[in-house]
Amino acid sequence: METRELRYFVAVAEESNYGRAAKRLGIAQPALTRTVQKIERHLGTKLFERTGRTVALTRAGSVLLHEGRNALDAVEAAARRTRRAGERTGLMLVTRAGVAVDLLAQLLDAYAAEPDAVTVEVALVQPGGAEPEQMLRDGRADVAVLQERCYSATGLEHEVIAVEGQMAVLPVGHPLAARATLTSDELPGLPRPRWPLADGTYPDGPGPAIRDATELFQLIALGRACAVLPESARPSLTSGVVSVPVTDAPPITTHLVWPSRSRSREVAALVRLATW
Template sequence: MDDLETRELRYFVTVAEEQHVGRAAVRLGMSQPPLSRAIRQLELRIGAALFERTPRGVELTPAGTVLLAEARPALAAMAAAGRRARRAGTPSRRLVLAVKAGADHELLQALLDVQGADPQALPLDVQFGEVHEQAAFLRDGSADVALMHRTYDDLTGFDTEDLRTEQQVAILPRSHRLAARASLSVADLRDLPDLPAARWPRVDGTYADGPGPEVHSQAQLAQLVALGRTVIVIPRSSRTLQWPEHVAVPVLDAPLATTVVAWPATSTSPDVARVVRNAVRAAALVAGAEARTA
């Protein structure tokens, strides 16, 4: 079998997502007959049917299910390679660092300072995102390296270097009955009827059932806490999510949160490797400063 083409995979994935050749053709901006021919040709090259035709459209066969699972990351990797290549080919080369808005401020500032003082390092552009978006930025090539958190983030497919490990704190409304406590346990926060846990969107954009508010940004979440609608547990250093209306209380038995610098496991870039080394140096500087003020 000849190597599959990117165009063929894109056609196949679109039909699989739409479950209808006509709708897929509209989405692709082409007519239906050439799309149907391309799918049949792909099936002939693979030697297996990818779709079962139904009165309502098409459904994936077992072979189609396998190909869809492989095709999506393959297309994403191709797109990511193109984006990174374009950045590498620009006259003023720069790297993109993805970070979670509001998290690791001291570490981020230290990394930018260390990177900026390194004469052999490329400049860093910072791309801020919401919870879990850093992994997507790395996978689609929008970013070259990221600050992420083991415990919260999906690190599959990335190489990582641990930078700091810290306790987590519960962020409560200042008026809440638990806000005066010196410390809390996970059990103290479980199923609070007046502070149900917030619900983040899933990959498909839908929300799990539950009494907690639906959120899509950390700023929204912080305001909901201030209004007494929910509680959050975050790494102690995430100070920008702690408003005057909030109280941070240590959660003694919560899993420790580890900040890591992450990059695609396939990367062989010496420039990315230099960012990683500088991130480790920055973390050591922050730890030293914290120890002196403790």
């Protein structure tokens, strides 16, 4: 199949209607119908069931939609990486705001001191924004610093660059603020924050809906919330809050992540420095 044919199929699948898909693609509907029929003949299976004016994916069609999207993403990612390599624009590193600030600063300083270092642009993703993993896959980023279990993500390679504990962030005047350590059972009953999901909505729960760390720390300082964060977030704390280590909280692992297909010497140099 050609990428053009895949794009036509995906448009029909997403619109559930040939007319709307043809309008979206800017082509005549008969040409779109013929292309889908050609794909079905080529694969020897039916991709859509007609239900009145709309169409629904068959089981085979659902598989092709998943695989087709991945294939189109891979083609677009290859084009982006090729253009970036030709333009020699440096590296794009993506991370979530507040993640491993000191560690990232040390890594970037060490890389900048390398004789063949290129410019590293850092993209900070807020909660509810673009997914760093997807930015790696589609070529918008070359490397990422993440604190998720991203080593299981298909199409990505990783190296662990840090393991750290967690801390409770409390109002300065809270009775537990003077403690040297806490356990999970001793954490106060203050509401926990709710961060936005990838689609911009918030999970259900009693805690305040938070958009960024500044808002979170202000609510904690006012005694309206508490949070458990990685210890690397300590440099970002603002006045009015205090941190206390939580001894039995699970450790947080920070990964350096890059696409499996990457052949960038600059990415390789960054990985080497991070894992030295």
